[in-house]
Amino acid sequence: MHAAVRRASLLTRSLHTTAPVMGRFALNHTMLRVKDAKQSLDFYQNVLGMELSASLVTDLLEKFELTQDPFVPHAVHESPGSDFTNYFLAFPEEGKENLSKEEKAERKFKREGVLELCHNWGTESDPEFKGYSNGNEEPGRGFGHIALSCEDVEAECARLTDLGVQFKKRPEEGRMRHIAFIYDPDRYWIELVPSGGKKGEKGM
């Protein structure tokens, strides 16, 4: 169907739909494939401070009474016959920092801001594996980045520099001095934006 026709069709129909459950969505998570789960979990947990949530992985670890070491992809199947592991990470939610483990587990598919890292087993040690596309070059352009907001971008960048994190754009580079871009271990871009907006500019 021609795009314009299809669009008109969607619009017309949506106007005639009562849509009883519309608007109860939450943007729960973004999924990225990673080459090396250990390296990525180190980065997102220890460098950025995300928490590995009660997840499919930890649920399965408990179910099979395995060690709580999350680095045992060879021992845990996401589902029968699968050869990947998904890790769900998130920052503590504003106003919900002190939830119990049970309350966090209960909220994990209700909340926003979750990052799912999908590790297809073996890529970390496969010399033939070429790595994933970060989405910002051809071929493979499409996905851009995830963005983390924080109070003080410059202070974070100083800390990240000290940890050896690689920058695509430091705050002092380019025209937009209030933001930065770092690379994660798979070279995905992560934007750092001030949670209070751009200093000195109304409405930003």
Add this chain to the structure above:
Amino acid sequence: MHAAVRRASLLTRSLHTTAPVMGRFALNHTMLRVKDAKQSLDFYQNVLGMELSASLVTDLLEKFELTQDPFVPHAVHESPGSDFTNYFLAFPEEGKENLSKEEKAERKFKREGVLELCHNWGTESDPEFKGYSNGNEEPGRGFGHIALSCEDVEAECARLTDLGVQFKKRPEEGRMRHIAFIYDPDRYWIELVPSGGKKGEKGM
């Protein structure tokens, strides 16, 4: 640097870092490039129910006293010399559904669950443009999907089917009967997951 050495280096250093601002991050947004802003905004607003937030676009529209029609990329520059427009969309936040326009604007870089759609002008009418990679095939594999949670996946799927939305996986297909995958106008995957977890399975 060898990956293992680099990882050890990061870990050792992070243990020695006081990290004063660590943990105040929020996963603010995910950025995807889209071919046709009109079509994508129709889909994310009218089909899925996201709201176009006070954004760079609307800020600039106000600044230059332009019409509030968001479909005027030819008239608005994100910044001098740029030829793209970014649209920021989000669902109303749980417990914050009735915020004023000013309160929403104030929260836009503090909150989680924002989707940024980047439209590079002209792709919508360029016969040479091949479209973006959705990240799930070679070349360009990397990004996977975004996921929306909702109370009743089956009811949403019925409504989306009625609207002519294309499915990658309906709930009744495959092994995982509690989730679905739809396509957005650029063929990005959108997972639909139940906010209450998988029915009948503890801990999911």
